[in-house]
Amino acid sequence: MKWLVLLGLVAFSECIVKIPLKRVQIMRKTRSEKNMLNSFLEEHAYRLYKTSSPGSNITTHPLRNIKNMLYVGNITIGTPPQKFQVLFDTGSSNLWVPSMLCTSLFCSSHVLFRHLQSSTYQPTNKTFIINYLSGTMKGVIARDTVRIGDLVSTDQHFGLSMEISRNKEVPFDGVLGLGYPKFSFSGVIPIFDNLKNQGAISEPVFAFYLSKGNPEGSVVMFGGVDTSYYHGTLNWVPLIKAGRWCVHMDRISMNRQVVACNAGCEAIVDTGTSLILGPRRMVDNILRHIGAKPRGSEHYVSCSAVNTLPSIDFTIKGINYTVPAQFYAIKGSDGNCYITFKHIPANTPRETWILGDVFLRLYFSVFDRGNDRIGLARAV
Ligand SMILES: *[C@@H]1O[C@H](CO)[C@@H](O)[C@H](O)[C@H]1NC(C)=O
Ligand SMILES: *[C@@H]1O[C@H](CO)[C@@H](O)[C@H](O)[C@H]1NC(C)=O
Ligand SMILES: *[C@@H]1O[C@H](CO)[C@@H](O)[C@H](O)[C@H]1NC(C)=O
Ligand SMILES: *[C@@H]1O[C@H](CO)[C@@H](O)[C@H](O)[C@H]1NC(C)=O
DSSP: OHHHHHHHHHHHHHTOEEEEEEEEEOOOOSHHHHHHHHHHHHHHHHHHHOOOOTTOSEEEOOOOOOSSEEEEEEEEETTTTEEEEEEEETTOOOEEEEBTTOOSGGGGGSOOBOGGGOTTOEEEEEEEEEEOSSOEEEEEEEEEEEEETTEEEEEEEEEEEEEEOSOTTOSOSEEEEOSOGGGOGGGOOOHHHHHHHTTOSSSSEEEEEOOSSOSSOEEEEESSOOGGGBSSOOEEEEBSSTTSSEEEEOEEEETTEEEEOTTOEEEEEOTTOOSEEEEHHHHHHHHHHHTOEEETTEEEEOGGGGGGSOOEEEEETTEEEEEOHHHHEEEOTTSOEEEOEEEEOSOOSSOEEEEOHHHHTTEEEEEETTTTEEEEEEBO
């Protein structure tokens, strides 16, 4: 039996499409920029609890904490292809890029889609609005050929943004949402669903490897899993609710003592968030255990103390996912080490955590649309 399984895996790995991701960082320069970034963080959390009704043309958008590091990759839209650097985002469900008709500040420093130069471009009469707390993004929905590496989705609906009230320093042009169709604007079919429906991918899965040190080397893969990116076996966790990349977490502990998620909680696995976010009271408890000192909205420790700090265990389906201090405390430009735990400001009925890139650098993640589950394994 075993050789049959192996044979299957070989055939499987040949069909995987891998897209290199680049780690990008945004530097804070001015006070106003800093405030802007903080409001991004809050808005990110906000949207989790105010998602639009399915099929509506108004949606609350995944604004992200981008003050740290994010991973972006290239796609093309149109014929001939126009290249865009996008955030591959499991926390949202739509593809959008800026339109050549956009006059917002954001658009002055990003690649804009030139629809007049694409022979396969088709307009629709649908519009969309994405609400942020501090502004909106408005645009039209269009259709065109979208390519992710060798994967081609023809007549793919996507958003062309005309108005973006958003920091122009954002290190990507647009976002490619890998969430479920339930949260897509105007009932648009997300690109992954189209690829799946068209039989373009052999298996309805995608996976992320986010490199720890090197800014290069990260990948998102479609249609299968390359086992060379992780150690051991994948631990599968079912989604709590179909339609969102969210799983049950048993507890969070330090030094064998439970510090958060005492009665179990929800964990959203989100490649578009750079940090780990949790409810204020729980995060504060962790910061206390670490002995972190506040500075503005940040908490830091002296970098010389980092190797004496305990690691943090996230227990999911009985398995400990350990995040050592060197990974949750990141050196800032002032020489201090900043703690990568942040508040979800909104009051939530249930305890919800967002496991972003800080967690995903340590754990290779597989998103299985076929079985509504997430696979995690220790990344190489
Ligand atoms: C995307 O393409 C540009 C060149 O067009 C290149 O500089 C950049 O490194 C590419 N990004 C990735 C993640 O490969
Ligand atoms: C939008 O397009 C659809 C189909 O193409 C059409 O049925 C509808 O009447 C159009 N609506 C408007 C307001 O133009
Ligand atoms: C949203 O859709 C409704 C009904 O289809 C339409 O009346 C409204 O103008 C749309 N709003 C925007 C901002 O496109
Ligand atoms: C997981 O972590 C908890 C708390 O730190 C510890 O008590 C338990 O023994 C660990 N389990 C395994 C299997 O390592």
